[in-house]
Amino acid sequence: MALLRTLLDAPEQLLAAHDRLRASGFPIITIINARSALDARVWLGTWADARQRVIITAPQADAEAALAAYRARLPSGGTTRRSPVLRLPGSVREALPVAAQLSERQPKLALALTCGIADMVESLLDPALAQPFVGLALQGLVPVDDAERRVMAQIAAGRRVPLLRGPCEGILFYMLEARPETRGRFTPNARLNGRARRSHEVDLACVEARLVVEIDGREHDAPRRRRMDADKQRDLEAEGYRVTRFSNATVIENPVGVWRDIADTLSRAAQKGAGA
Secondary structure (H helix, E strand, C coil): CCCCCCHHHCHHHHHHHHHHHHHCCCCCEEEEEECCHHHHHHHHHHHHHHCCCCEEECCCCCHHHHHHHHHHHCCCCCCCCCCCEEECCCCHHHHHHHHHHHHHHCCCCEEEEEEEHHHHHHHHCCCCCCHHHHHHHHHHEEECCHHHHHHHHHHHHHHCCCCCCCHHHHHHHHHHHHCCCCCCCCEEEEEEECHHHCEEEEEEEEHHHCEEEEEECHHHHCHHHHHHHHHHHHHHHHCCCEEEEEEHHHHHHCHHHHHHHHHHHHHHHHHHHHHC
């Protein structure tokens, strides 16, 4: 499946979305993936320099050592206008469980791993790495080049986790799975039946609430694609589904607002069902 890159899918925009998620109580682990680990570290350093963000590299993939290094580098009082990024060293296989432990303890801590394609694929396809860690990695994956995006398909197939169409869908599915109000209720890349036995694939579907969520990139602005989307939406609505659309820009700029909108829709649907 082609993973289309648009300006709004650029890694800089994804990192900004990760910061917004953390500020709103959605812990997420940023994983910078490039052709090599060195390329990933250089990219992260360049990104941080341009934004006056400090990168603190932990001495080892150990939670206590990482926190000690982070606190030692903080200015007096422990606060900064731009929070430092704590980078964990080592392979994805070694660093990811430590990052998960830290994000649970410090949800607003900006955590980052840097890795090459080979490390990412080998680590996440390793059966010894628990399945939940694979999901965490794919949710926070920031590919810095189109070639790196292909690893999502390879890993998703190998570990039997949902293959999301792109980073914006990944962010939204992560938020839906992160909160109890929406956890386990949506199926990504669901195929639903429309009128006259027509079948449609949708980004996310909650069948019990008859709710479809579509995430639209720039390609959806083309006149032909608009007509196709409108026809698909009419077909699904005729079968009793409510179709809610969000642009990539909205997911990037206001991810928590998108989650709240979906959660509110589910709540209203439940209340309506209870009163029927």
